[in-house]
Amino acid sequence: MTDEVGLAGLSMRKLGSSLGVEAMSLYHYVANKDDLLDAVLEQLYLEIELPLDVPENDWETAFRLGLRSFHDVLISHPAALELMSSRPAPSVEAYQVLTWALKRLAISGLELPQASEALHLAISFVLGFTSTEQGVLAAVRSGQGLDPETMSPEQGAESVRLMSERSSDEVFEAGLNGVIAGLRSVYNLP
Numbered sequence: 001m002t003d004e005v006g007l008a009g010l011s012m013r014k015l016g017s018s019l020g021v022e023a024m025s026l027y028h029y030v031a032n033k034d035d036l037l038d039a040v041l042e043q044l045y046l047e048i049e050l051p052l053d054v055p056e057n058d059w060e061t062a063f064r065l066g067l068r069s070f071h072d073v074l075i076s077h078p079a080a081l082e083l084m085s086s087r088p089a090p091s092v093e094a095y096q097v098l099t100w101a102l103k104r105l106a107i108s109g110l111e112l113p114q115a116s117e118a119l120h121l122a123i124s125f126v127l128g129f130t131s132t133e134q135g136v137l138a139a140v141r142s143g144q145g146l147d148p149e150t151m152s153p154e155q156g157a158e159s160v161r162l163m164s165e166r167s168s169d170e171v172f173e174a175g176l177n178g179v180i181a182g183l184r185s186v187y188n189l190p
Contacts (some may be wrong), residue, residue, distance in 0.1 A: 038087070039090075040083060041188070042091055043085065044073055044077060044084060045079050045093070045094035045096075045097050046093070046094070047073045047076075048066070048097050049065075049068050050066055050069070050071050050100050051065035051066060051069075056104070057107065057108070057190075059104045059105060059107065059108040059189060059190075060180055063104065063183075064096075066101060067125075067179075068172075068176075070097075070123075070126050071130060074127075074130040075130065075134075081130050084127070085131075093171075105119065107128065107185075108189050109188075109190075110187055110189070114187055118183050118186075121182070125175060125179045129172055129175055131169075133168050133171075133172075
């Protein structure tokens, strides 16, 4: 339901109505709206496909696949970006995604403080990119906002034109390449 109405439009009454039950009956399953949001967040974390079949010493492939899956979940569910950027993981099961990523970095030789920093950087990239993709990039691609035809080169006309022509996947890959290269350089990863 959050995919259709967003977080702001979610209420126990609307959820009950969409399920064909009274809102009060939902309180047998969840204590309140925060409990409901935690359940939605839990489900989102469970949708992230962890590449468990990638060899343990191949942190880069594992991270690329894991971050792409994280991005896919954010794109698939309009409310996911807001939920995942504003609420902590609600359970041990949801936290397993983060634990998996930290373990991958630890196997590559990072101590926990560095692994936490590296993971935070990677997560921040995906959240930030998705926010831009759903906001500014979507507006530019739909013809809203700046029109490169009315801009001078000094105003960045070519940059706006390129943003509107490149696919989100291409731009995400370019950013992901930068994140991986940065992690490799800063933390001396193999």
